[in-house]
Amino acid sequence: MKAPLLEVRGLTVSFRTEEGEIVAVDDLYFSVGRGETLVIVGESGSGKSAASLAVMGLIDAPGKVRCEAIDFSDKSGRKRDLSRLAEAEMQRIRGAEIAMIFQEPMTSLNPVYTIGEQIIEAITFHEPMSGRAARGRAEEMLALLGVPDPRRRLDAYPHQLSGGMRQRAMIGMALSCRPSLLIADEPTTALDVTVQAQILELIRGLQRELGMAVIFITHNLGVAAEIADRIMVMYAGQAVESGPCRAIFRGTHLPYTIGLMRSVPRLGLDRSAAPLPAIPGNMPDPRRLPRGCRFHPRCSFAEPGLCDLQAPPLESCGDNHQVRCLRWREVRA
Amino acid sequence: MSALLDVTGLTRHFTAAHGGTVRAVEDVSFALAEGEVLGLVGESGSGKTTIGQTILRLIDPTAGRILFRGADITGLPARELKAFRREAQPIFQDPFGSLNPRMSVEAIITEPLIVHGIGRDRAERRARVLALLEQVGLPRDSLKRYPHQFSGGQRQRISIARALAVEPALIVADEPVSALDVSIQAQIINLLRELQQKLKLAMLFIAHDLAVVDYISDRMMVLYLGRVMEIGPARSLIAAPKHPYTMALISAVPEPDPDRADKRIVLEGDLPSPIDPPSGCVFRTRCPYALPACAEAVPELRQVGAGHQAACIREDIPTDNRRMRHA
Numbered sequence: 001m002k003a004p005l006l007e008v009r010g011l012t013v014s015f016r017t018e019e020g021e022i023v024a025v026d027d028l029y030f031s032v033g034r035g036e037t038l039v040i041v042g043e044s045g046s047g048k049s050a051a052s053l054a055v056m057g058l059i060d061a062p063g064k065v066r067c068e069a070i071d072f073s074d075k076s077g078r079k080r081d082l083s084r085l086a087e088a089e090m091q092r093i094r095g096a097e098i099a100m101i102f103q104e105p106m107t108s109l110n111p112v113y114t115i116g117e118q119i120i121e122a123i124t125f126h127e128p129m130s131g132r133a134a135r136g137r138a139e140e141m142l143a144l145l146g147v148p149d150p151r152r153r154l155d156a157y158p159h160q161l162s163g164g165m166r167q168r169a170m171i172g173m174a175l176s177c178r179p180s181l182l183i184a185d186e187p188t189t190a191l192d193v194t195v196q197a198q199i200l201e202l203i204r205g206l207q208r209e210l211g212m213a214v215i216f217i218t219h220n221l222g223v224a225a226e227i228a229d230r231i232m233v234m235y236a237g238q239a240v241e242s243g244p245c246r247a248i249f250r251g252t253h254l255p256y257t258i259g260l261m262r263s264v265p266r267l268g269l270d271r272s273a274a275p276l277p278a279i280p281g282n283m284p285d286p287r288r289l290p291r292g293c294r295f296h297p298r299c300s301f302a303e304p305g306l307c308d309l310q311a312p313p314l315e316s317c318g319d320n321h322q323v324r325c326l327r328w329r330e331v332r333a
Numbered sequence: 334m335s336a337l338l339d340v341t342g343l344t345r346h347f348t349a350a351h352g353g354t355v356r357a358v359e360d361v362s363f364a365l366a367e368g369e370v371l372g373l374v375g376e377s378g379s380g381k382t383t384i385g386q387t388i389l390r391l392i393d394p395t396a397g398r399i400l401f402r403g404a405d406i407t408g409l410p411a412r413e414l415k416a417f418r419r420e421a422q423p424i425f426q427d428p429f430g431s432l433n434p435r436m437s438v439e440a441i442i443t444e445p446l447i448v449h450g451i452g453r454d455r456a457e458r459r460a461r462v463l464a465l466l467e468q469v470g471l472p473r474d475s476l477k478r479y480p481h482q483f484s485g486g487q488r489q490r491i492s493i494a495r496a497l498a499v500e501p502a503l504i505v506a507d508e509p510v511s512a513l514d515v516s517i518q519a520q521i522i523n524l525l526r527e528l529q530q531k532l533k534l535a536m537l538f539i540a541h542d543l544a545v546v547d548y549i550s551d552r553m554m555v556l557y558l559g560r561v562m563e564i565g566p567a568r569s570l571i572a573a574p575k576h577p578y579t580m581a582l583i584s585a586v587p588e589p590d591p592d593r594a595d596k597r598i599v600l601e602g603d604l605p606s607p608i609d610p611p612s613g614c615v616f617r618t619r620c621p622y623a624l625p626a627c628a629e630a631v632p633e634l635r636q637v638g639a640g641h642q643a644a645c646i647r648e649d650i651p652t653d654n655r656r657m658r659h660a
Contacts (some may be wrong), residue, residue, distance in 0.1 A: 032570060043514040043515055043516060044514055050643075054483065065588055110571055148602070162603045162604065163377070164603060165603065192376035192377055192541060193376070193541065193582060193585040193586055193587075194581060194582065194599075194600045195375060195376075196585065196587070196600050197584075197585040197587075197600075198599055198600070199596060200587070201597075201599055219515055220515075220587065221512065221515075221586030221589040222586065222588050222589045223587045224589070225587065225588065225589045225591045225593070226587050226588075226591075228591075245591050246591045246592070249590065249591050250591075257530045259516065260515055260516060261589055263515065263516060264515060264518075264544070264589065265517070265518035265519070265520070265522065265544045265545055265547070265548040266544050266588065266589075267543060267544045267547055267550055267583065267586060267588075268547065268568075268571055268572060269544070269547070271526075271548055271549075275523040275526065275527070275546070276519040276522055276523050277519070278516070278517075278519035278520040278522075278523055279516040279520075280520070280521070282484045282487070282517070283484070283514065283516075298516075306635070
């Protein structure tokens, strides 16, 4: 097997609070191959955003990151452990080799600079290039993103653009140095569905064109089904399922994933039948995680004396498919 | 049956910061029967929130008539508005922003009882608050707790209890589940539907999530740039949409199915400015079926099925909705 582009081993992210330490990400392992799309699915408090920020080296004190390694093959083919890099070196990777986009473009775009100035800054920070050449590259990038009249849009300020256009500008900035990995944290959540469809189409197209790998973070299973090669489901700081997209949608053995899939209303659902099969209860308090399996208080498959006592390991349940459930052999969707 | 709510020609304009008029809602008409759920769908800028706020008289319409139980509420003075407010209650998206963080749950739910003079004394009001808590699935010990001590889903339960405290006939729910986690959304949707059925509530359910609106609504109204594109029974509107915008909206919903085969209609371009909307049909600049005639006149809503109307002059658009496996 080819070495993955990114391999994260034993990542733990914790935050110290007045009420004790909160472990946001607990001993996480995952990898992403070149050109592959890994979708991380999780609800609030699952640790999905903290994990991606840790990869980018963006967890600041009082947050604490521990790990065996975050191995990344850079453009020259050298393997670098991102968790051991000095900040100056990390800055050279960030943007140029790994880029990140967020849910709300207004928090990533500076309101007092034009779109063009911001994209050009990103380019010239990483690549020795004249302002004119960088402007040409920025214009090219916006055109690739389907921004109409890109030359004129370079001179626009963020507030002068629509939500979809802003999201494109942010993607343009992120991709301007042709990174080999894009981390996208809920990039379409704040957008309308028709705009979301445009942006998903765009990310897929760019990925084909640039051969870029993507880590896509979302809570939306529909979005995951559309773009994922592989999926990792997180719950309360842990990876609870990981596998190929189709294997998960067609044959998951995890009660939490089954619960998520069933509880989402789908178009044309017959509602004369029973109510929506909701998952009962709430996300656990990270300061008082349940003993045993963290999902057991909400799980209809939970077995007293087993699931409330014993913490389940990630076990293989199929080709490249793992679940964290002691009873996975008996669990069917 | 006479309608609980009868809205005719509802229009709301705002003055834009740099001059010009934002046409947020333009000539919207619909009726809502007692105990009926009408879902309002549309993307940002479609006017769905403004319609909800005008109906609650949180903002005044620029033109149009809103009849509630046959009486026009658009010109009601504040004193008479109070009686209407006892009948029409809102539920908002953000249960954190809409609950006073300094008030206990008991104070939050008791306030509307006091305002409307419900309950003879404290004991009676407390009994009523406890009954409401039970109805929305919150434990009795929630009484003395404060909003920050609850999760998002529980806070939305508190908002629902507050809205129901005055026994309204109409609920305007604006994105009541969109801020909640996926696993919690279904709980709140089930609760809203159960209460709506049990209490025979009429409801305007406003949301951008088509599947959620479809699930909870009897009828649906699709809005674009402040105008009604299509209105009709939810089942037939989703199974056989007649307006190209409705078709595009349905096709854009991502489905949790990796083998989904149908071809997606991806709309070109951006929403036009509501300050300077396109002439004729407002959707024509992004419509794959637009004809030159679409620019000439605003299309009338025409009958396309039982209780089903669409504002499109073309009658030859194929309804090919392969996504409806269940319908």
